Every structure is written in C-alpha cells, then in structure tokens.
Amino acid sequence: MSASSSPRAGAARSPLERLLGSREVVIACGPGGVGKTTTAAAIAATVSVRTAAKVLVLTVDPARRLADALGVAGIGNTASQVPSAAFSAAGVRQKGELWAAMLDTKQSWDALVSRHAPDATTAAQIFANPIYQNITGRFAQSHEYIAMERLYEIHAEGTYDLVVVDTPPTRDALDFLDAPGRMADFFASGLLRWLVAPARSRLVGLASRPFYQVVDRILGTQFLGDVTEFFLLFQSMYDGFVSRAQAVGSLLGDARTTFMLVTTLETVPAVEATRFAAALADRRLHLGLLVVNKVLPASLADPEAVAVAEALQGEPAARARALLAALPGGLAGSSEEMVARVLAEIGRSFASFGLVASRQRELLAEMSAAHEVTATVPHLASDVVDLRGLLAIGRHVLEGSVD
Amino acid sequence: MSGLLDRRLLFVTGKGGVGKTTVAAALGMLGASRGKQVLVCEVEPKGDVAAAYECAPAGFVPRQVAPGLHVMEMDTEASLREYLRLNLRLPTVGRIGPVARAFDFVANAAPGVREILTVGKLCYEVREGHYDLVVVDAAATGHIVGQLAAPVGINELVKVGAVRSQTRWMLDILEDARSTGVCIVTTPEEMPVNEAIDLAGRLEGETGVHLAALVANRVLPELFSRGEEEVFDALGEPEAVAALGAGPGGGSEAAVAEVLGAAALAVRIRRTGAGHLERLHAALGASCPLAYVPYLFTRADGARAVRQVADALAEELAE
Numbered sequence: 035m036s037a038s039s040s041p042r043a044g045a046a047r048s049p050l051e052r053l054l055g056s057r058e059v060v061i062a063c064g065p066g067g068v069g070k071t072t073t074a075a076a077i078a079a080t081v082s083v084r085t086a087a088k089v090l091v092l093t094v095d096p097a098r099r100l101a102d103a104l105g106v107a108g109i110g111n112t113a114s115q116v117p118s119a120a121f122s123a124a125g126v127r128q129k130g131e132l133w134a135a136m137l138d139t140k141q142s143w144d145a146l147v148s149r150h151a152p153d154a155t156t157a158a159q160i161f162a163n164p165i166y167q168n169i170t171g172r173f174a175q176s177h178e179y180i181a182m183e184r185l186y187e188i189h190a191e192g193t194y195d196l197v198v199v200d201t202p203p204t205r206d207a208l209d210f211l212d213a214p215g216r217m218a219d220f221f222a223s224g225l226l227r228w229l230v231a232p233a234r235s236r237l238v239g240l241a242s243r244p245f246y247q248v249v250d251r252i253l254g255t256q257f258l259g260d261v262t263e264f265f266l267l268f269q270s271m272y273d274g275f276v277s278r279a280q281a282v283g284s285l286l287g288d289a290r291t292t293f294m295l296v297t298t299l300e301t302v303p304a305v306e307a308t309r310f311a312a313a314l315a316d317r318r319l320h321l322g323l324l325v326v327n328k329v330l331p332a333s334l335a336d337p338e339a340v341a342v343a344e345a346l347q348g349e350p351a352a353r354a355r356a357l358l359a360a361l362p363g364g365l366a367g368s369s370e371e372m373v374a375r376v377l378a379e380i381g382r383s384f385a386s387f388g389l390v391a392s393r394q395r396e397l398l399a400e401m402s403a404a405h406e407v408t409a410t411v412p413h414l415a416s417d418v419v420d421l422r423g424l425l426a427i428g429r430h431v432l433e434g435s436v437d
Numbered sequence: 438m439s440g441l442l443d444r445r446l447l448f449v450t451g452k453g454g455v456g457k458t459t460v461a462a463a464l465g466m467l468g469a470s471r472g473k474q475v476l477v478c479e480v481e482p483k484g485d486v487a488a489a490y491e492c493a494p495a496g497f498v499p500r501q502v503a504p505g506l507h508v509m510e511m512d513t514e515a516s517l518r519e520y521l522r523l524n525l526r527l528p529t530v531g532r533i534g535p536v537a538r539a540f541d542f543v544a545n546a547a548p549g550v551r552e553i554l555t556v557g558k559l560c561y562e563v564r565e566g567h568y569d570l571v572v573v574d575a576a577a578t579g580h581i582v583g584q585l586a587a588p589v590g591i592n593e594l595v596k597v598g599a600v601r602s603q604t605r606w607m608l609d610i611l612e613d614a615r616s617t618g619v620c621i622v623t624t625p626e627e628m629p630v631n632e633a634i635d636l637a638g639r640l641e642g643e644t645g646v647h648l649a650a651l652v653a654n655r656v657l658p659e660l661f662s663r664g665e666e667e668v669f670d671a672l673g674e675p676e677a678v679a680a681l682g683a684g685p686g687g688g689s690e691a692a693v694a695e696v697l698g699a700a701a702l703a704v705r706i707r708r709t710g711a712g713h714l715e716r717l718h719a720a721l722g723a724s725c726p727l728a729y730v731p732y733l734f735t736r737a738d739g740a741r742a743v744r745q746v747a748d749a750l751a752e753e754l755a756e
Contacts, residue, residue: 066453066577067629097627164593301738303454331702333695338688343696345686353686360680366671368664376668379660380700386734387699415705417627 050084050432053322057292059189059285060198060322063310064296065303069327071096071200072418073296073411073431075104075134077323078198079421080428082132083121087195090133092185094177094202099419106134111141111184116421124421133194137202142180150274156267165264177202178213179279186282198294211317214283292322297401299326299394304401311405324405325431326398328413334384334391343388347381350374409434441650441726441754442468444618445563446610448575448585448646450636451622452629456654456746459738460622460730461574462489463747467754469505470747473569476562480555480575480584482510491740507568516554552587553604560607563616578621578632585611585619585644611646618649623717625656625710634720648725652750653714655732657707660700669704673697728753 053060062074071093078091090113093106101107104116113135121128144161151157160166178201185199268275285291293314297307307324314321333339346353354374358365365373401407411430418424441447442464449461458479465477476499479486484494492502497515499507562571575581583590588604588611611617621636623629637648661669671677682693718727730749736742 067455067624067626097631099627331695331699334699336692336695338692339695339699342682342686342688342692343699346696349686353681356684357677357680360683361676365677366667368668372665373668376661376665376672379665380669380672380696383660383703384696384699387703389734413702413706415702416709 048432048434050081050434053081053292053432056290057322058194058196058290059185059288060196060292060294061185061201061286062198062294062296063201065306065310068296068298068303068307069411070296072100072424073294073325073327073427074198074200075100076418076424076427077294077431078134078196079116079121079132079424080432081196081198082130083126083128083425083428084432085130085195087130088133088193089130089196089198090135090188090194092135092137092181092188092197092199094137094181094200096136096200097417097419099417100424101136103420103424104134106136110136110138111145120421124425126425130195137177137181137184139177139180142184146180146183146278147271150271150278152270156270159263160267163260163264163267165260166267179216179282182214182282182286183278186278186285189285211286211313211319214279214286287317287319289320292320294323294325295321296325296327298328299397301393301397304397308401308404321405323408323431324401326401326407326410329398329410330387330391330394330413332391334388335395339384340388343381343384345381346377347385350378350381353377407436410436441618441620442471442473442570444570444616444649446559446571446573446617447649448573448581448617448619449622450575450578450581450619451652451654452632453577455622455624455629457577457622458485458489458574459743459746460620460652460654460750461572462486462743463750464620465506465570465572466490466503466743466747467751468570468572469503472505474505474507474567475570475572476507476509476568477572477574478509478511478559480511480573482512484510486510486574489738489740489743511555511558513551513554516558520554520557550591552584553591553607556584556587556611557603557607560610563610564606575619578636581619582636582639582643585640585646589644608645611644614647614649618647620650620652621648622652622654624654625707625714627713630713630717633717637721637724648721650725651717651721651727652730653717653727654730654746656714656729657703657710657732659707660704666704669700673701 060074060077062070064070075091075093075096078089081087082089091104093101093104096104096106098107103120105114105120113133116132116134118128118131121132147160147166148157151160181199181202185197188194188197295307295311295314297303311321311324351370351374354370354377357377358370358373398407398410409431411427414423418427447464449457449464451457451460461477465475468475477486486508487494487502490502490506490508492508495502495508495510497509497512499509501507559571559573562568576584588607591604592601619640621633623633633651640646640648672681678690678693678697682688682690687693721727728750730746730753733742733745736745
C-alpha cells in the first residue's frame, strides 16, 4: 500500500482531493455487472455536494430507477441539471451542481456527420445511406467510439469542472481504449482508398478485380454500391474525422484525465479488472481510483464470530435448549425444535458467506499487491435507487476507506 | 422445460457477468450426459468455454473435450473461408488472402456480414447434422439481437447475390421453435432482470427466434420460513443476544451480534433478489419456463462449478 493511502501519513490526501487537484475527466471502466454506472453517478453526486464544482455525469445505460432518481430518463444527449431540491430532500446541502446526460449513439453520430460533412447535400446523402444507418443503429464498436467522442466534445466545450463518464458495456473492457485509434486507422487506411478508387473512375482495375468478383457473387452489386458510396461520402470528411479521432484518443492520455476502475471480488471480474489495470499502465494512462464493490463484511472472518457460528451449526439442539431455559418469556412462542432449526440455519449461512468472504479477501490481497485499491464499498442489501444511496457510495469511494 | 435439450440449436445469452458461459457449458455437459453429440460454440472467442471445462482452448475446428462433448471458438474469417470453399468453389485459402483482408474491411463497415457468418456457421452445423445439439455461448444481451436478426437484416440490405439466397434456409432453422431457442440467463439483480425482460421483447419484435427458457443463476437459498423468521427477529432482542452468548459454545455479545448481522444481511440480500425474480416471473413466466440455479458458495467457476450448475439444471429440467 502506498503512503498516500495510509491514514498515518501526515500529508495524506483523500482520493477526492487527489482527484480534484488536477483532473477534469473521470472515465469509469471495468467488467460488466460490477456497478460501474452507479459508482460513476455516486462520485459525480458526491463531488457536487462537497465542492463548488459544476459536475456532469455522462451515463450510458442506467437502471430505470436510477435514471428516474437523476431525472435523466428519456432525455437523450442534452444534459439536464439534477435539481438542488433533490439533494435537500436527501438531507444534504449542495455546494456545486450536478448535471446528467445520457449517451444517444445515433444522435451523436448524426451530430458528428453534420459537423464534418462539407455541405448539407453530402450530409443528407450519408444519412440516407443504408450502410450508415446500419452502422449507427447496430454497429457495436461505434458505441465505444462515440462515447469517447462525446466526452471529447463536452470537455472541449469547457462547461463543466468535472465530467464523469460511464463506459458502454463492451465485449472486452479494453475495446473502448482502442476505439479512437481504430476509428482513425479505419478512415486512414490505404485499403479504403483502394476500395473506393474503382467506383470513382468507374473502371475496375486489374488488381481489385478478384475482390469485386468475389464480393459481387457473395453480396451482390447493389450492396457493394452502397458500401462504396458510404466510403466515398465518408472520404469527404476524411481529414476532419481522422484528426478528430486522434484528438479523442489523446484526451484519454491527457494529464487532466483519470480512470476509475470498478470491479467486484468474483473471480472473473477480478481477473479482468487486473488485466485492465495492467493495460492502462501499458498505455501510460492514469488510474486514479480502483474501487472494489460488493465486499462482504469483515466480521465474517472474525474468529470469535466463526466459533459462535460453528457452535450453532454443530449443536443446535443443545444451544436451543440452553437459550430457551435462559429466556423465561420464550422466543416468539416457538418450540425448541424450531429454535434449533433457526440457530442451525444461522450457523450454516454464516459458514457459507464466510467461504465467499475468504475468497474475496484472497482476491483483494492479490489485487492490492499489484495495484493500489483506493476504496472498497460494502455489499449492500438493497438496490441504490436514490440520491441518498448514491451519496453513501460516493462517501466510501471518495473518502477511500479500504476495509 | 424438459424439452429444452431436445432442440438442435440453443443460444445462451444474458447481461455481462451473470454466468452465461457457465450455464452454456452446463447445458452442453447435460446434453452429452444424455448421450447426445453436443457442440458448444463460443461466439466471442476468449477461451472462456474451454476454461469452464478446464481444458486447453479450442479453435474454429471443434475439439472433443469429453465423450460426446465438443468445443469450438467462432472465427468469422475462417467461417468465410469455409463458406467460399463449400459453396462457391472459389480459390483456395492462399489466393483469397488479400480478399479476406478487404472483406474484413467491408465486414467492419457493414454490420450483418460478420453476424451472418457467425449465425450461418451455427445453422450449417445444425443443417448438416454433425451434432445432435449445438449450444452457443452467445453474445451478451446488448449484441445478440444484431446477430439473430442478421439474416433478416441482410435480406433488407442485400437485394441479390449468393448471401441473400443463403439466408432463407437459415431463417427456416432459426424461426422453428422446435429446433432453435434462446436461453436468457440472469441473476436476481435489477439490471440483469431488466435486460432479460427487454431482450425477450426485442427477440419477439426484431427476430423470429423463440425464447426457450430463462435461467436465474446465483439464487440465494431461503433461510427461514415465515414462522422461523419470527424466531430470528426475536433473537435480535438484547436478552436473547446475551443468552446466546452465555454458556458453552457462546461468545461475546459483539460476536453474537456479528453472526446475527450476517444472517440478517443474507436475508435482506435474498429478499431484494426475490423481488427482481418476481418481476421476471410476472413479465415472462407465462411465456417460457424459469429455472433456478442456486448460488454456489464453495466455488464460483471451473469444471466443478459447471458440474454443479448442470446438476441443478437437470433437476429443474426434469420438472
């Protein structure tokens, strides 16, 4: 563990202070199903309470109840402010402002095309092209790029002091790191020019003939025409797109950007998170927060509690008899057998969860050996559906309690 | 639910992180244990299926990992090469190198192409009868509709050409409820259940593929019956805590409180999850069977976990 997270270090600064010292962008990332979206919203809300900052959380796919809590359900790309009154209702006074926006992939692509198209006619042709419609509607990788693109745009506008962005669920958590570069490569490739060249000259050169023959037989001329038109149209935006994609890529590595890696302590997500942390280091990207979610209570490993639970599970009848003897009023009017069953079940459940907790502890130790875990968040019994819940999580994350 | 394994092609999907690979591996194991020749195909090749069986990763060419149980990883380029070789009698592998490279480009730009090669390969294995059952560790909820809708999408995009003529027989397999089904895996949590419900709607609206089963994975056991819960609540009273701590086998009141607290947490986590499963049941219970797989405290992954999930599914399938 590094000195900065040790409570004894005099100059220790909490993750919150470290974060706000120099960072303007926090990118929440990590495996699926670990609570990324909630954690992103939680730190944005908490920062807006504790500092006079104007904070935006750009979220991708929040749970409906969370979206309702933030007031972002169905609002799309346009940011809206979470009313200060909502914070008062949750019992806190907000120093800053919290804004929230959803990522609408189709809308964002259209905006991008409108910006880079040389004229309105070209833009209209692109919008009408079936390949374009298909890409923006279904092309999985386009989500990853467009999320980064939106982040770039929002950051460039400079409206917010801090932008917290949630990343879309990807096949692989690493995908979006490479998305800007891939997009730049895609449009910069010589292959693309080679592909569209014949259509431009209306002559199929010798070199590309086999390709066209194959494609024509498989996909048909009309489809190939659509593809070619798509590339031709996009070429008119080539310079703008490539430089934009490069700029978006460089924002990831900017000194004002940091990553918040969220994971749980189940084997698969923990392994993926560790891999992700290593990938960030390889790319010289800044990992500012490593948040471990859904951590079971430490009491499950307390030897005294373990002994109590073992006795309950081992001799439930004797324990029930002694218990009822000590309680003249009885226990909810229950028989000794029923009390014994309950005691045995309590012991068994403790042992079961204790197993999971010890596995969690091992994984946490492994992870901490490689990377500084900045906060753990306890396993909550209920879903986070309001600001109060978000602020409770934000407190864990930003005060950096590691249990 | 007993008919689930009688289908020829099962797509197993769910939100990321719910354990769909484990469920797919378990269904494959169950099929093989019933004497079927089973192919388990991992659509996003990360080696997770092979890891679930604790064997070395397989490639595009299926590898037998246990009697009747075969594993493969999808590779759309290899699928294209196979398709060209089988259907168009086109140049040998060597000569289509640059074409494949160019194709990769078109496939990136034109979604549906990559997807059709994935779905096409799976349908091909079913049509040729190489296996009795093909279990697909499919894309997550966010991406699977694109895959299953690819034959329809291709029909919209491609007006002529060999691919279009190929989509009809695929649709015949995919849209036949007796041969093909989707199995949605979820956990008793808010987002996985939301996505399961959304996906069921999208399957019906955007594809002709039928929902075959829902699997609720990692379901916590119910600790107490209603009467027992009253006893448990009464145990939290200070006199009861003190009495439990006293005598042999007891401990400090703090330790007793920790043990009771852990049980209370377990009860509340389960209750929250049960609420989500009720929601799932209310939304989809009438349209397809719902199987429960218990939370595995002992081990979360690996061959033993797959075996335990398979055993749990076998019980549910028998009903």
